[in-house]
Amino acid sequence: MKLLLLFFLIAFCIGGLYQLYEWLTGDKRKTKLDADFEKPSSVLSSKHTGFAVGNKSFSVTQSFNHMICLGNSGSGKTSKVLINSLLRMRGDCVFIINDPTGQLIATAPALEQAGHEVKIVNPSDIACSQYFNPFKSDHSSIQKVVTTIVNGTMPVSKDPFFNISCIKLITLLGRILLYSPPEYQNFCTVLRMLNQLNFDPTPIDRMVVATRDHNLITEYKGVAAFDSKLMTNITATGLAALSIFSNPDVARLTSHNSMNFDDFKKNNVALFFTCKIADAKFFSILSSIFYQQLWEHLMEKLPAKDDQKPVWFIMEEASLLTLNTLSQVISQVRKFNVGLILVYQDYNQLIDTYGSATARTIFNNCGIKCYMPGQSLAVSEELSKLGGVFEFEDETGTRRTRNLILPNEARETSDVILAVANRPLIKIDPPPFYMIPSMMRLIDLPPFQPKPTKIFDTPPLIQFNED
Ligand SMILES: Nc1ncnc2c1ncn2[C@@H]1O[C@H](COP(=O)(O)OP(=O)(O)OP(=O)(O)O)[C@@H](O)[C@H]1O
Numbered sequence: 001m002k003l004l005l006l007f008f009l010i011a012f013c014i015g016g017l018y019q020l021y022e023w024l025t026g027d028k029r030k031t032k033l034d035a036d037f038e039k040p041s042s043v044l045s046s047k048h049t050g051f052a053v054g055n056k057s058f059s060v061t062q063s064f065n066h067m068i069c070l071g072n073s074g075s076g077k078t079s080k081v082l083i084n085s086l087l088r089m090r091g092d093c094v095f096i097i098n099d100p101t102g103q104l105i106a107t108a109p110a111l112e113q114a115g116h117e118v119k120i121v122n123p124s125d126i127a128c129s130q131y132f133n134p135f136k137s138d139h140s141s142i143q144k145v146v147t148t149i150v151n152g153t154m155p156v157s158k159d160p161f162f163n164i165s166c167i168k169l170i171t172l173l174g175r176i177l178l179y180s181p182p183e184y185q186n187f188c189t190v191l192r193m194l195n196q197l198n199f200d201p202t203p204i205d206r207m208v209v210a211t212r213d214h215n216l217i218t219e220y221k222g223v224a225a226f227d228s229k230l231m232t233n234i235t236a237t238g239l240a241a242l243s244i245f246s247n248p249d250v251a252r253l254t255s256h257n258s259m260n261f262d263d264f265k266k267n268n269v270a271l272f273f274t275c276k277i278a279d280a281k282f283f284s285i286l287s288s289i290f291y292q293q294l295w296e297h298l299m300e301k302l303p304a305k306d307d308q309k310p311v312w313f314i315m316e317e318a319s320l321l322t323l324n325t326l327s328q329v330i331s332q333v334r335k336f337n338v339g340l341i342l343v344y345q346d347y348n349q350l351i352d353t354y355g356s357a358t359a360r361t362i363f364n365n366c367g368i369k370c371y372m373p374g375q376s377l378a379v380s381e382e383l384s385k386l387g388g389v390f391e392f393e394d395e396t397g398t399r400r401t402r403n404l405i406l407p408n409e410a411r412e413t414s415d416v417i418l419a420v421a422n423r424p425l426i427k428i429d430p431p432p433f434y435m436i437p438s439m440m441r442l443i444d445l446p447p448f449q450p451k452p453t454k455i456f457d458t459p460p461l462i463q464f465n466e467d
């Protein structure tokens, strides 16, 4: 009897040890389907100060992994995420705010009260706008800006020949301009040079010869040897791409600099890029250039600890922007204390702007995915797959399986669904800012009065005949 007891005791111990081994090594295969929503409190807290949804925020570390917010018009992107984030994050940080609809400027008084220096770039109201000249004095910077302008304004056809040739030609004109006095170095002058090239290239020929730059002269000769019909088509594409600089206000705004990019590392600036709603698409090329140049500046060298303030880019209506470097920037910029919120109405807008492969890269690099109510079927199906499957017993006692959320349920829900990193989905019903009394007190502060900025002169026009 004792022997039998000893035998059972040893068997029990071996079984226990094996289970412990399985638990420690994780070898035990999971046999239960138990998908479930995660509690919002696992990632959102009223103590955190990162991106907000309703009246709770993600941690700052989580927010450096970026957020993409998808939802139809009226689904609450601005009123449940963007305004809430600006109001909850205000303080010791920098905001770069794309505000083409002018809704986010309502947060400016609260940001000012929290110590932010509010600046505005507004091509529709130049009297109160900051100035910024995207023309930089080196070959590769000129080429990058020209690429953004051409790709952002000219539809990319199946044959990209005209866009590529046009980028080459405008970049070449920019490089020729580098030999002229600094007051002429802007895209308004590049446009004048292109016009001149179109009807009488002799003054441009003289400018090129005067540079004594053999590489430049050889490249220019190569362009001048183009068949005249081909040249007319390329210059026509270029003139269309640069047409924004024929607007007198844009010409002025982009011929001077009133901002120093270093301020965006050290001071609590809140910069709003805004304009009249009707002009939003037209002017979006300027904001696209600005954001890309600022990213490049912020990413020049890794900041030492506490050396650089967090810089938050709040990209309302991001579908208006053409950000050629976004897919590379979004995977790296976190290391430079920079976080982005990208707002789109639909995932297809990302595909339309960047193509499906780049759109996926951008999407995957957003650690927080915020799905507002009313998603498309494709997104609803993806959400259903992400949610996983669980088992249950029906009323007859039969075991069945079911998706945590079916595509039709994902499409019809009035809740916001969050997919944060590799965690289970989260379902919440966040309040909009106008239902949160503490936020309404900030929104109801006296409206922000933009101060008139230093007025710069109309840019001097380069005189070709005197050359
Ligand atoms: N201050 C406010 N008071 C009451 N209702 C508001 C207020 N601001 C917005 N809303 C309502 O909240 C809803 C969501 O609006 P919101 O602007 O957040 O949508 P959105 O997703 O940003 O849309 P869009 O893509 O058009 O910008 C709308 O029905 C709108 O009328």
Ligand SMILES: [Mg+2]
Residues within 6 Å of the ligand: 077, 078, 079
């Ligand atoms: Mg909105």
